[in-house]
Amino acid sequence: MSFFSLKTDDKDKYKVYIENFERAYLNETTRFYKQKAGQYLTEHGILSYLHYADQKLKEEEKRARRYLESVPECNSVPLLVRRCVDVFVTEFREQITNECPNLIENNDIERLRLVFVLLDHTGDISSLTQSLESFIVKQGLDNMLKNKDTIKQDPESYVQQLLDLYRQFSNLVRDAFLNDPRFLTSRDKAFQKIINDISVFQLDMPARATRGTTRTTLAESRCPELLAQYCDILLRKGTSTHKKYSSEEIEVKLKDVLLLLKYVQNKDVFMRFYKGALTRRLILDTSIDNELEESIVIQLRDVGMPAEFIIKLQQMFKDLKLNRDMNEEFRTVCPSSRNNNTMMDSFSFKILSAAAWPHPGDKIDVSLPAQIEDVLPEIEEFYKKKHSGRKLTWYHTVSNGQLTFTSKNGKYDLDVSTLQASVLFSWNHRPTNKLTFSELKLATNIPEIELKKTLWSLISFAKLKQQLIYYEPHVESYQDLNEMSLFWINYDFTIIRAGKIQTRGHINMIQRLQLNTEKGREEENEEIMFLRGERTKEAIVKIMKTRQRMNNAQLQTELIEILKNMFVPSKKLIKEMIEWLIDHRYMARSETNISEYVYVA
Template sequence: MAMLQGNSKTFDNKWPKMQPIVLKLLGQEPVSKEEWQDLFYDVHTVCLWDEDKGVAQVHEALKNIISNFIKNAKMKVKMNDDNSALLKAYISVWTKFFEQCLYLPPAFSTLEKSLESSDNNLGMKKNESRNIIRKLMLDSWNEHVFCDIRHRLQDSAMILLKKEREGISFDSQLVIGVRQSYVNLSSDADDRLKIYREHFESAYIKATQDHYQSEAPAYLSENGVIKYMKYAHKKLREEEDRAERYLEATSVPILVKSVVSTLVEKFLMTILSECLPLIRQNNTEELNLMFSLVDRIPDAVTKILEVLESYIVDEGKINMHESREIITADSEKYIEKLLSLFERFSKLVKDSFNDDPRFLTTRDKAFEIVVNDRSVFELDLNTKTKSSATKIPPESRCPELLANYCDMLLRKTPMSKKLSSEEIETKLKDVLLVLKYVSNKDVFMKYHKAHLTRRLILGTSADNDKEESMVEWLREVGMPADYVNKLARMFQDIKVSDDINRKFKEQSSNGSDIANIKILNAGAWARRSDRISVSLPTELEDLIPDVEEFYKKNHHGRKLQWHHLMSNGIITFKTDCGQYDLEVTTFQLSVLFTWNQRPHEAITFENLRLATQLPESELRKTLWSLVVSPKTKRQVLLCNPEVSSPKDFNNSTLFSVNHQYALIKNGKVQKRGRINLIGRLQLSTERTREEDNEGIIQLRILRTQEAIVKILKMRKRINHAQLQTELVEMLKNMFFPQKKLIKQQIEWLIEHKYMKRDEEDINVFIYLV
């Protein structure tokens, strides 16, 4: 009993000495080094020697003295009625008290250790057990001060913020100080912002919402949508800046979302109603403002995307139809119109929507519809024959016109002559840009190859380096390797042919200088049509065996096939007016040589057919090119009677050489000169055009079958929807496979045992090994 009595007296003896020091610390009064050390010693002594009661007594006494101090502080704060004065008083008192939450606990560290090991601490969290005294101080402040005047503090802070929104300045540190007290007041180790979030953050957001719910509708009604967007944008920026000053970082996005809901989402449909008019007016500044507002709302920007896509499609089609008469007659104008539209739409997306990827995708999707629209240009690939297994709907002629435009740039034309190398390259890159949006790229490649063939055979390329660069650019934009490789092989063949010609001329003296032989690889150049027979002049007929013999000596196992349709030459034409060099096709040459031994005779159509051995259709076209040439004022041949089209020729129509033929420049007859009668070298007959179209269709069928098998081989099992999606993705670089085509090829592959339908689900396909 003596021991217990001694311990009880230890607290009673020590506390009267400890209490004044604690009060000094709470009141931020000077404490001497000796007093500070005595406090540490006395707390240690009581907790060590009076452990049963002393610990509880010190804890309870400390709690009471802190509570009494806080109550006195609260009275000082509540004496202030003015909002600013209240906040200043509270912040002043709180700041001093919070500082002591750092200085007082170390003196009672022994008490905290004793409490940690006592039964009183069994329900306490681990982190809280290390800060018992600090928690005691904060909880006491919360209980006696904060809970009592919390609403006054919040209301006073919100009133000051309202004044700031109205343009009235105040000391921002008042609101910041209150915010910091809410943040620091929490003693919850797991959630330091709990009190701040439950009270200050929620009050701040509610006050902000109330302010704009009252102000925004009236402003919109009085000023209209355009001015309201500027108002909303300005207020959003202000509230973001304000939130960064007065709120914790985690609260800023919550506040901004709330303001966006109040200022933008509530009036979304009204704002979006101005989208199409602004686009039509090309009001990029206001559109950019609208985008910045609407993009803050999840998925709301989809509405703008829909409006933009519709506008680009409609505007593109309208522009193309308005220029129909010009662009249908001039591929250059057509491409320039497309490029100007693309540039215009791209500028709209850049200036209005900051080149946002979603808007770039929408632009591409819409422009693709414009490019592939067939209401102005229509290309029907279906043939008159019944051999085609698939009838496909008409397509846009855009790829054909793109190929024509490339030809104008790469061939020796007035256009290519007046442009610099850099300008030609730029225009070719523009063509490739448009080509990216063409769905039937295989048609472009077909026409481009035909034009390239003419240029290489006739030697009319403006720049050989540009020709080869174009092939590489086609590879870079994703054209299939087999197409591009064939084009590259064509250049290689021309170079090899030059070497063969040189060697042939060195080894032969039998007229080898009258011809330039081009040995072309059938895989890269060959056409499906049968070769057209024609009777050649004796000089050329005699040369053919020599060429074949020479070639066989140097290349074993290869067979030569002569394609006169792809040949041309230069002949000397003497008339009463002068002597002229005529550039002619092989068919024109054969016709003109008929008069070589009888220059003044008139020959009938039937006799010309027998002499030249040309098919009637080709003979008609050839004679028409000599009777009606737009390049010359006087024609090489005359016909009797005169006709208006090659169809009007009959077997008895007479043709004769025009001995008054002459080259006329500036109204004067030229005695010498060179005239090109070839025009656009006819590399295709009506039959071969049919075959070209048939070839495109058949190749699409094969490509579709190949892609389906490739997908099934990889997947083993696949449903119809997924198959179609992957198929389109695989083939889109050449053409867009129609659903009908896909369906037909699936049935063909099932019939031929490449795949089968699942017995339980007919929409699932299984690969057959």
């Protein structure tokens, strides 16, 4: 059948086609499938219906391209597709979206792709992206809670669990949703929630961003601490994790940490723990590779760590390089070296920039061996000649050395902290005596709480079957040691491996180098919160100076965007800092709108 109409106006040349053919074609197709679609869904269920709907959409689009006009004036094919989408998808959207969580849980790639294609025709896939995000969060937190006790003690298990989850759903987004940016965004939002969740692990931080005002705390995720610990066990010599991987595998795993780090909100907390662990590795010379360490610092910069943090880390490496040259020069001019002080062959010092390295806390005056006491003034004099006006402060709590201990069974090299060495040297002139806690306190000059911790590390070292020092009476923790506790050297000491006594051996007794005291850690947490407040104030002033006038919602959005690479400020913190800036006349509330702020020059 053909239709002809003689017209002189091009505008109406498709009018007969549209009114007499296209309209009938669209209406009849719609009527036919309205009956068929519902019937098919009832008889075969939603899973089969997904295939049916996709197949019929393709068939009808192909048929439409064959029989309908495709010129721009008609737009027939898109109209037909739109009608079919309404019938096959929009009409049954609820049934389709209700099946999404099950499909995601079963990793049903084929049907998820069908759902994606069908819903994408409607222009609204929010129900599918929300299902994906909700499922990732639920599964991630369920897994964390299920394995809480294990991963709390093992950062490697924690990181591996996060990575497994990330890869699982990254593969799902790739295979089912073709890496569509909307689904990548849902995955990223979900991981941000998991990583920053406090229901599994939490870290207590001061509640206020001003110094000395309160002891109340706010809970934050411990994820940045665990990530920093994992970096440490990968980069530190002697750990079981480091031993089982090649250099190439370690680099890959460190890049995995950087991948997870981009989802961490409180990056300033990660910086604190990472810097503390790096300091221990550099001071104790336990890093597997300093070049790799420097490379990681550059990569931390690339994932958005603040420039001031990176500059300080880079200064730490510069200090070590300068110290190597300074130590060599000192040995050539040192009087002790010329006087045949044999200790000078293995003696070294580290002079570190106070602005770059973590502050070791309160200075403790420890009784040192005479050989070391004699050398320190020489180092100070040598340094003054090179750098006039600078003052050196010795922090013995972060110093360390190696002692050789001779027992009845052999000779053993012991890596010890300066505090441990001071305790052991207390027996030099009375090797068989039993010394009370009071006598050791007098001999070492170590404050009571630090002396208790140091003694505990020598009388209950977990890696030893026989302890270096024996004591009585028995107590359960270092806190229970008292003035009358007795200590003596175990001259039957030995290292046992595979059930056999070793006549020679080496053991690191330093464990975790204590950079500061409990009080120091609390002050460090307060410092983090104080700096958050300062950064928030600086950012608000910068924004207001540029914008001049801004409402509260816009200010919060822009502020979070500026600070998110370091931390995400809470609404409470933002409010406190705005009030502070208003009180100090950096900005003011608008006279006509209470939720609007005005910059004050």
